[in-house]
Amino acid sequence: DVKVTQSSRYLVKRTGEKVFLECVQDMDHENMFWYRQDPGLGLRLIYFSYDVKMKEKGDIPEGYSVSREKKERFSLILESASTNQTSMYLCASSLGASDTQYFGPGTRLTVL
Amino acid sequence: QKEVEQNSGPLSVPEGAIASLNCTYSDRVSQSFFWYRQYSGKSPELIMSIYSNGDKEDGRFTAQLNKASQYVSLLIRDSQPSDSATYLCALGGGADGLTFGKGTHLIIQP
Numbered sequence: 237d238v239k240v241t242q243s244s245r246y247l248v249k250r251t252g253e254k255v256f257l258e259c260v261q262d263m264d265h266e267n268m269f270w271y272r273q274d275p276g277l278g279l280r281l282i283y284f285s286y287d288v289k290m291k292e293k294g295d296i297p298e299g300y301s302v303s304r305e306k307k308e309r310f311s312l313i314l315e316s317a318s319t320n321q322t323s324m325y326l327c328a329s330s331l332g333a334s335d336t337q338y339f340g341p342g343t344r345l346t347v348l
Numbered sequence: 349q350k351e352v353e354q355n356s357g358p359l360s361v362p363e364g365a366i367a368s369l370n371c372t373y374s375d376r377v378s379q380s381f382f383w384y385r386q387y388s389g390k391s392p393e394l395i396m397s398i399y400s401n402g403d404k405e406d407g408r409f410t411a412q413l414n415k416a417s418q419y420v421s422l423l424i425r426d427s428q429p430s431d432s433a434t435y436l437c438a439l440g441g442g443a444d445g446l447t448f449g450k451g452t453h454l455i456i457q458p
Binding site: 267269276277278279281284286292294326328330333334335336337338339340341342344 | 379380382389390391392393394397436438440441442443444445446448449450451
């Protein structure tokens with residue numbers, strides 16, 4: 237069965253802190269994605285990766301970076317958290333770029 | 349840039365009736381189309397995928413695709429209160445993954 241896990245369901249951080257969100261998939265998928273979701277704005281793509289060590293900017297990469305050192309793991313990094321990064325963060329993976337995306341449970345991040 | 353349009357709702361449907369959700373898109377080269385369901389506070393989960401023109405049925409759900417008119421729809425028969433959720437339409441065809449609509453909020457009234 238398809239499984240995407242995220243390191244935390246809820247996270248509270250202070251402004252200026254460095255924040256790591258981790259995502260792991262066990263489906264041997266090539267593609268992995270990080271989104272944030274805010275009321276009224278839908279899913280917005282932050283970064284995606286189509287292979288190990290490869291990354292591409294999505295629609296809203298500012299203030300974020302990513303790391304993919306292993307195929308199954310894709311990390312999202314907030315270099316210096318700000319209050320406007322309070323959001324639900326969703327990780328997804330897919331075999332091909334246009335294939336079904338499978339989502340993790342999400343991390344609700346609050347930056348105070 | 350691909351655009352996916354959905355009516356945000358809320359769409360209110362009586363229990364037992366047919367719920368009809370619609371999605372239009374701008375990109376003619378899209379090849380794959382998806383419907384996801386998202387409960388409040390949860391992550392999206394796949395309901396159906398459709399790749400060819402016509403209808404595809406899975407239980408109470410039917411997806412309809414018309415590439416010439418650039419729309420895809422989802423019908424939910426015998427709607428249940430547990431169907432109350434936000435439904436996201438998504439299409440694929442580019443190297444950057446799927447393009448998602450903002451979703452339609454569906455409410456099934458008991």
